[in-house]
Amino acid sequence: AVLKKRLVKLVVNFLFYFRTDEAEPIGALLLEHCRITKEEENVFSISFVEEPERKYCFECDSEEQCQEWIEALKRASYEFMRRSLIFYRNEIQKMTGKDPLEQYGISEEARFQLGTRKQ
Amino acid sequence: MKLNERSVAHYATCDSPADHAGFLRKRVERHHHHAHHHHATSYQRRWFVLKGNLLFYFEERESREPVGLVVLEGCTVELCEATEEFAFAIRFDDAGARAYVLVADGQAAMEAWVKALSRASFDYMRLVVRELEKQLEEACKSLAACRKSPRRSSSSSRKRHLSNPALLPLQEKPAVLENGYSTWGSGGGVPGEAACPDRDGGHAKPPPLPPRRRSAAGGTAGSPVPGLSPAMLESPVSLETASFSKLHSWYGQEVAALRREWQERQKRGHP
Numbered sequence: 001a002v003l004k005k006r007l008v009k010l011v012v013n014f015l016f017y018f019r020t021d022e023a024e025p026i027g028a029l030l031l032e033h034c035r036i037t038k039e040e041e042n043v044f045s046i047s048f049v050e051e052p053e054r055k056y057c058f059e060c061d062s063e064e065q066c067q068e069w070i071e072a073l074k075r076a077s078y079e080f081m082r083r084s085l086i087f088y089r090n091e092i093q094k095m096t097g098k099d100p101l102e103q104y105g106i107s108e109e110a111r112f113q114l115g116t117r118k119q
Numbered sequence: 120m121k122l123n124e125r126s127v128a129h130y131a132t133c134d135s136p137a138d139h140a141g142f143l144r145k146r147v148e149r150h151h152h153h154a155h156h157h158h159a160t161s162y163q164r165r166w167f168v169l170k171g172n173l174l175f176y177f178e179e180r181e182s183r184e185p186v187g188l189v190v191l192e193g194c195t196v197e198l199c200e201a202t203e204e205f206a207f208a209i210r211f212d213d214a215g216a217r218a219y220v221l222v223a224d225g226q227a228a229m230e231a232w233v234k235a236l237s238r239a240s241f242d243y244m245r246l247v248v249r250e251l252e253k254q255l256e257e258a259c260k261s262l263a264a265c266r267k268s269p270r271r272s273s274s275s276s277r278k279r280h281l282s283n284p285a286l287l288p289l290q291e292k293p294a295v296l297e298n299g300y301s302t303w304g305s306g307g308g309v310p311g312e313a314a315c316p317d318r319d320g321g322h323a324k325p326p327p328l329p330p331r332r333r334s335a336a337g338g339t340a341g342s343p344v345p346g347l348s349p350a351m352l353e354s355p356v357s358l359e360t361a362s363f364s365k366l367h368s369w370y371g372q373e374v375a376a377l378r379r380e381w382q383e384r385q386k387r388g389h390p
Contacts, residue, residue, distance in 0.1 A: 027121030078171030
C-alpha cells in the first residue's frame with residue numbers, strides 16, 4: 001500500500017483529510033460506528049461496523065502522536081459523547097438525588113435518556 | 120469531496136435509535152439562470168431522520184439509502200415567514216451555504232422538529248457534557264469532604280447516596296469503551312448498537328488518582344499535532360484517565376468502601 005502525506009483535521013465527528021498544499025479537503029470520514037485500532041508501530045487504523053476488513057490506515061511521526069490520535073478519535077463520535085452525558089447524568093443523580101438536566105429544561109429529551117430510546 | 124458514503128448510509132439506516140424522525144416537505148432550491156424567469160416555489164416530501172448532529176433525508180421511509188445529509192454544526196434553526204404554514208429554516212453561519220426550508224405537518228410537529236434540531240449540534244452536546252463533568256467532580260468532592268467531616272452533619276447525604284440500590288452494579292466489570300461499540304457494565308447499554316465482536320479485557324489495573332482538570336492553557340493532548348489547532352483536538356471528555364472503565368472502577372472502589380463502612384455501622388447498631 002502506498003502512503004500519501006496528508007493534512008488531517010478532526011472536526012466534531014468528522015475526520016477531514018487534505019493534500020498538504022490545498023485549502024479544500026479531498027475527503028472526510030464520518031466517525032460513527034467505527035473502531036480505532038492500533039496497528040504496527042506509529043500506525044493506527046479506522047474501520048467501520050459494516051465493513052470491518054476495510055481499514056483506513058494512518059502512519060504517524062511518532063508513537064506518542066499515534067496514541068494521541070487514537071485517544072482523540074475514540075472520543076470523537078457523537079454517540080460516545082451521548083454516553084458520557086448519560087453516564088454523568090446518572091452518576092450525579094445517584095449522588096445528589098437531583099437530575100442535573102432539569103435546570104436546562106432538557107431532561108425529557110430522547111437523546112439524553114438512559115436505556116431504550118423511542119423513535 | 121469524498122465521504123465514506125457506505126458507512127454513512129449504514130449509520131443512517133441501521134437500527135440505532137434516531138433522535139427524531141418524520142415527514143417534512145423540503146423546499147426545492149433552484150438556480151435562476153434567466154433573470155426574467157420566475158420559478159414557482161415547490162416542495163418535495165421527504166422522510167427525515169435525525170441522528171446526533173446529522174439530519175438525513177430519504178425519498179421514501181423505506182428507502183435503503185439517504186438522498187441527502189445536513190450536518191448540523193454552525194447553524195441556527197428558526198421559524199420562517201414562508202407562504203407555507205409550519206415552515207422553519209436551517210441557516211448556516213457561513214453565508215455561502217444554502218439554507219434548508221422545511222415544512223411540517225402541523226404546529227406540534229414543527230415545534231418538535233425545531234426543538235430537536237436546535238439542540239442537535241455536537242458543540243451543544245459537548246457543552247452539556249463538560250458542564251455535567253464539572254458538576255460530577257463537585258459532587259465527588261463534597262462527598263469526599265463528607266467522609267472526613269463528623270458523621271452527624273453528613274449522615275443524611277450519605278444515606279441518600281448509599282440507600283440507592285442502583286449503586287451496586289458499579290462494582291461489576293466495566294466494559295471497554297470504543298467508538299460506537301460500547302455498552303456499560305452497569306446496565307446502561309444503549310440497545311440497537313452493533314455488538315462489539317471482540318473486546319480486549321485489559322482493564323484490571325487499579326485505578327489511578329482522580330482525574331486532574333484539564334489546564335486552561337492547553338488542550339487535553341500533549342504537543343499539538345502539526346496542522347491542527349488544539350481546539351480541533353479537544354475531546355468531549357477531558358479526563359486524564361483515558362477510559363471510562365478506569366473512571367468506573369474508581370467510583371466503584373469508593374462506593375465499595377463506603378458500603379463496607381455503612382454495613383459495619385449497621386452491625387454495630389448505629390442508625
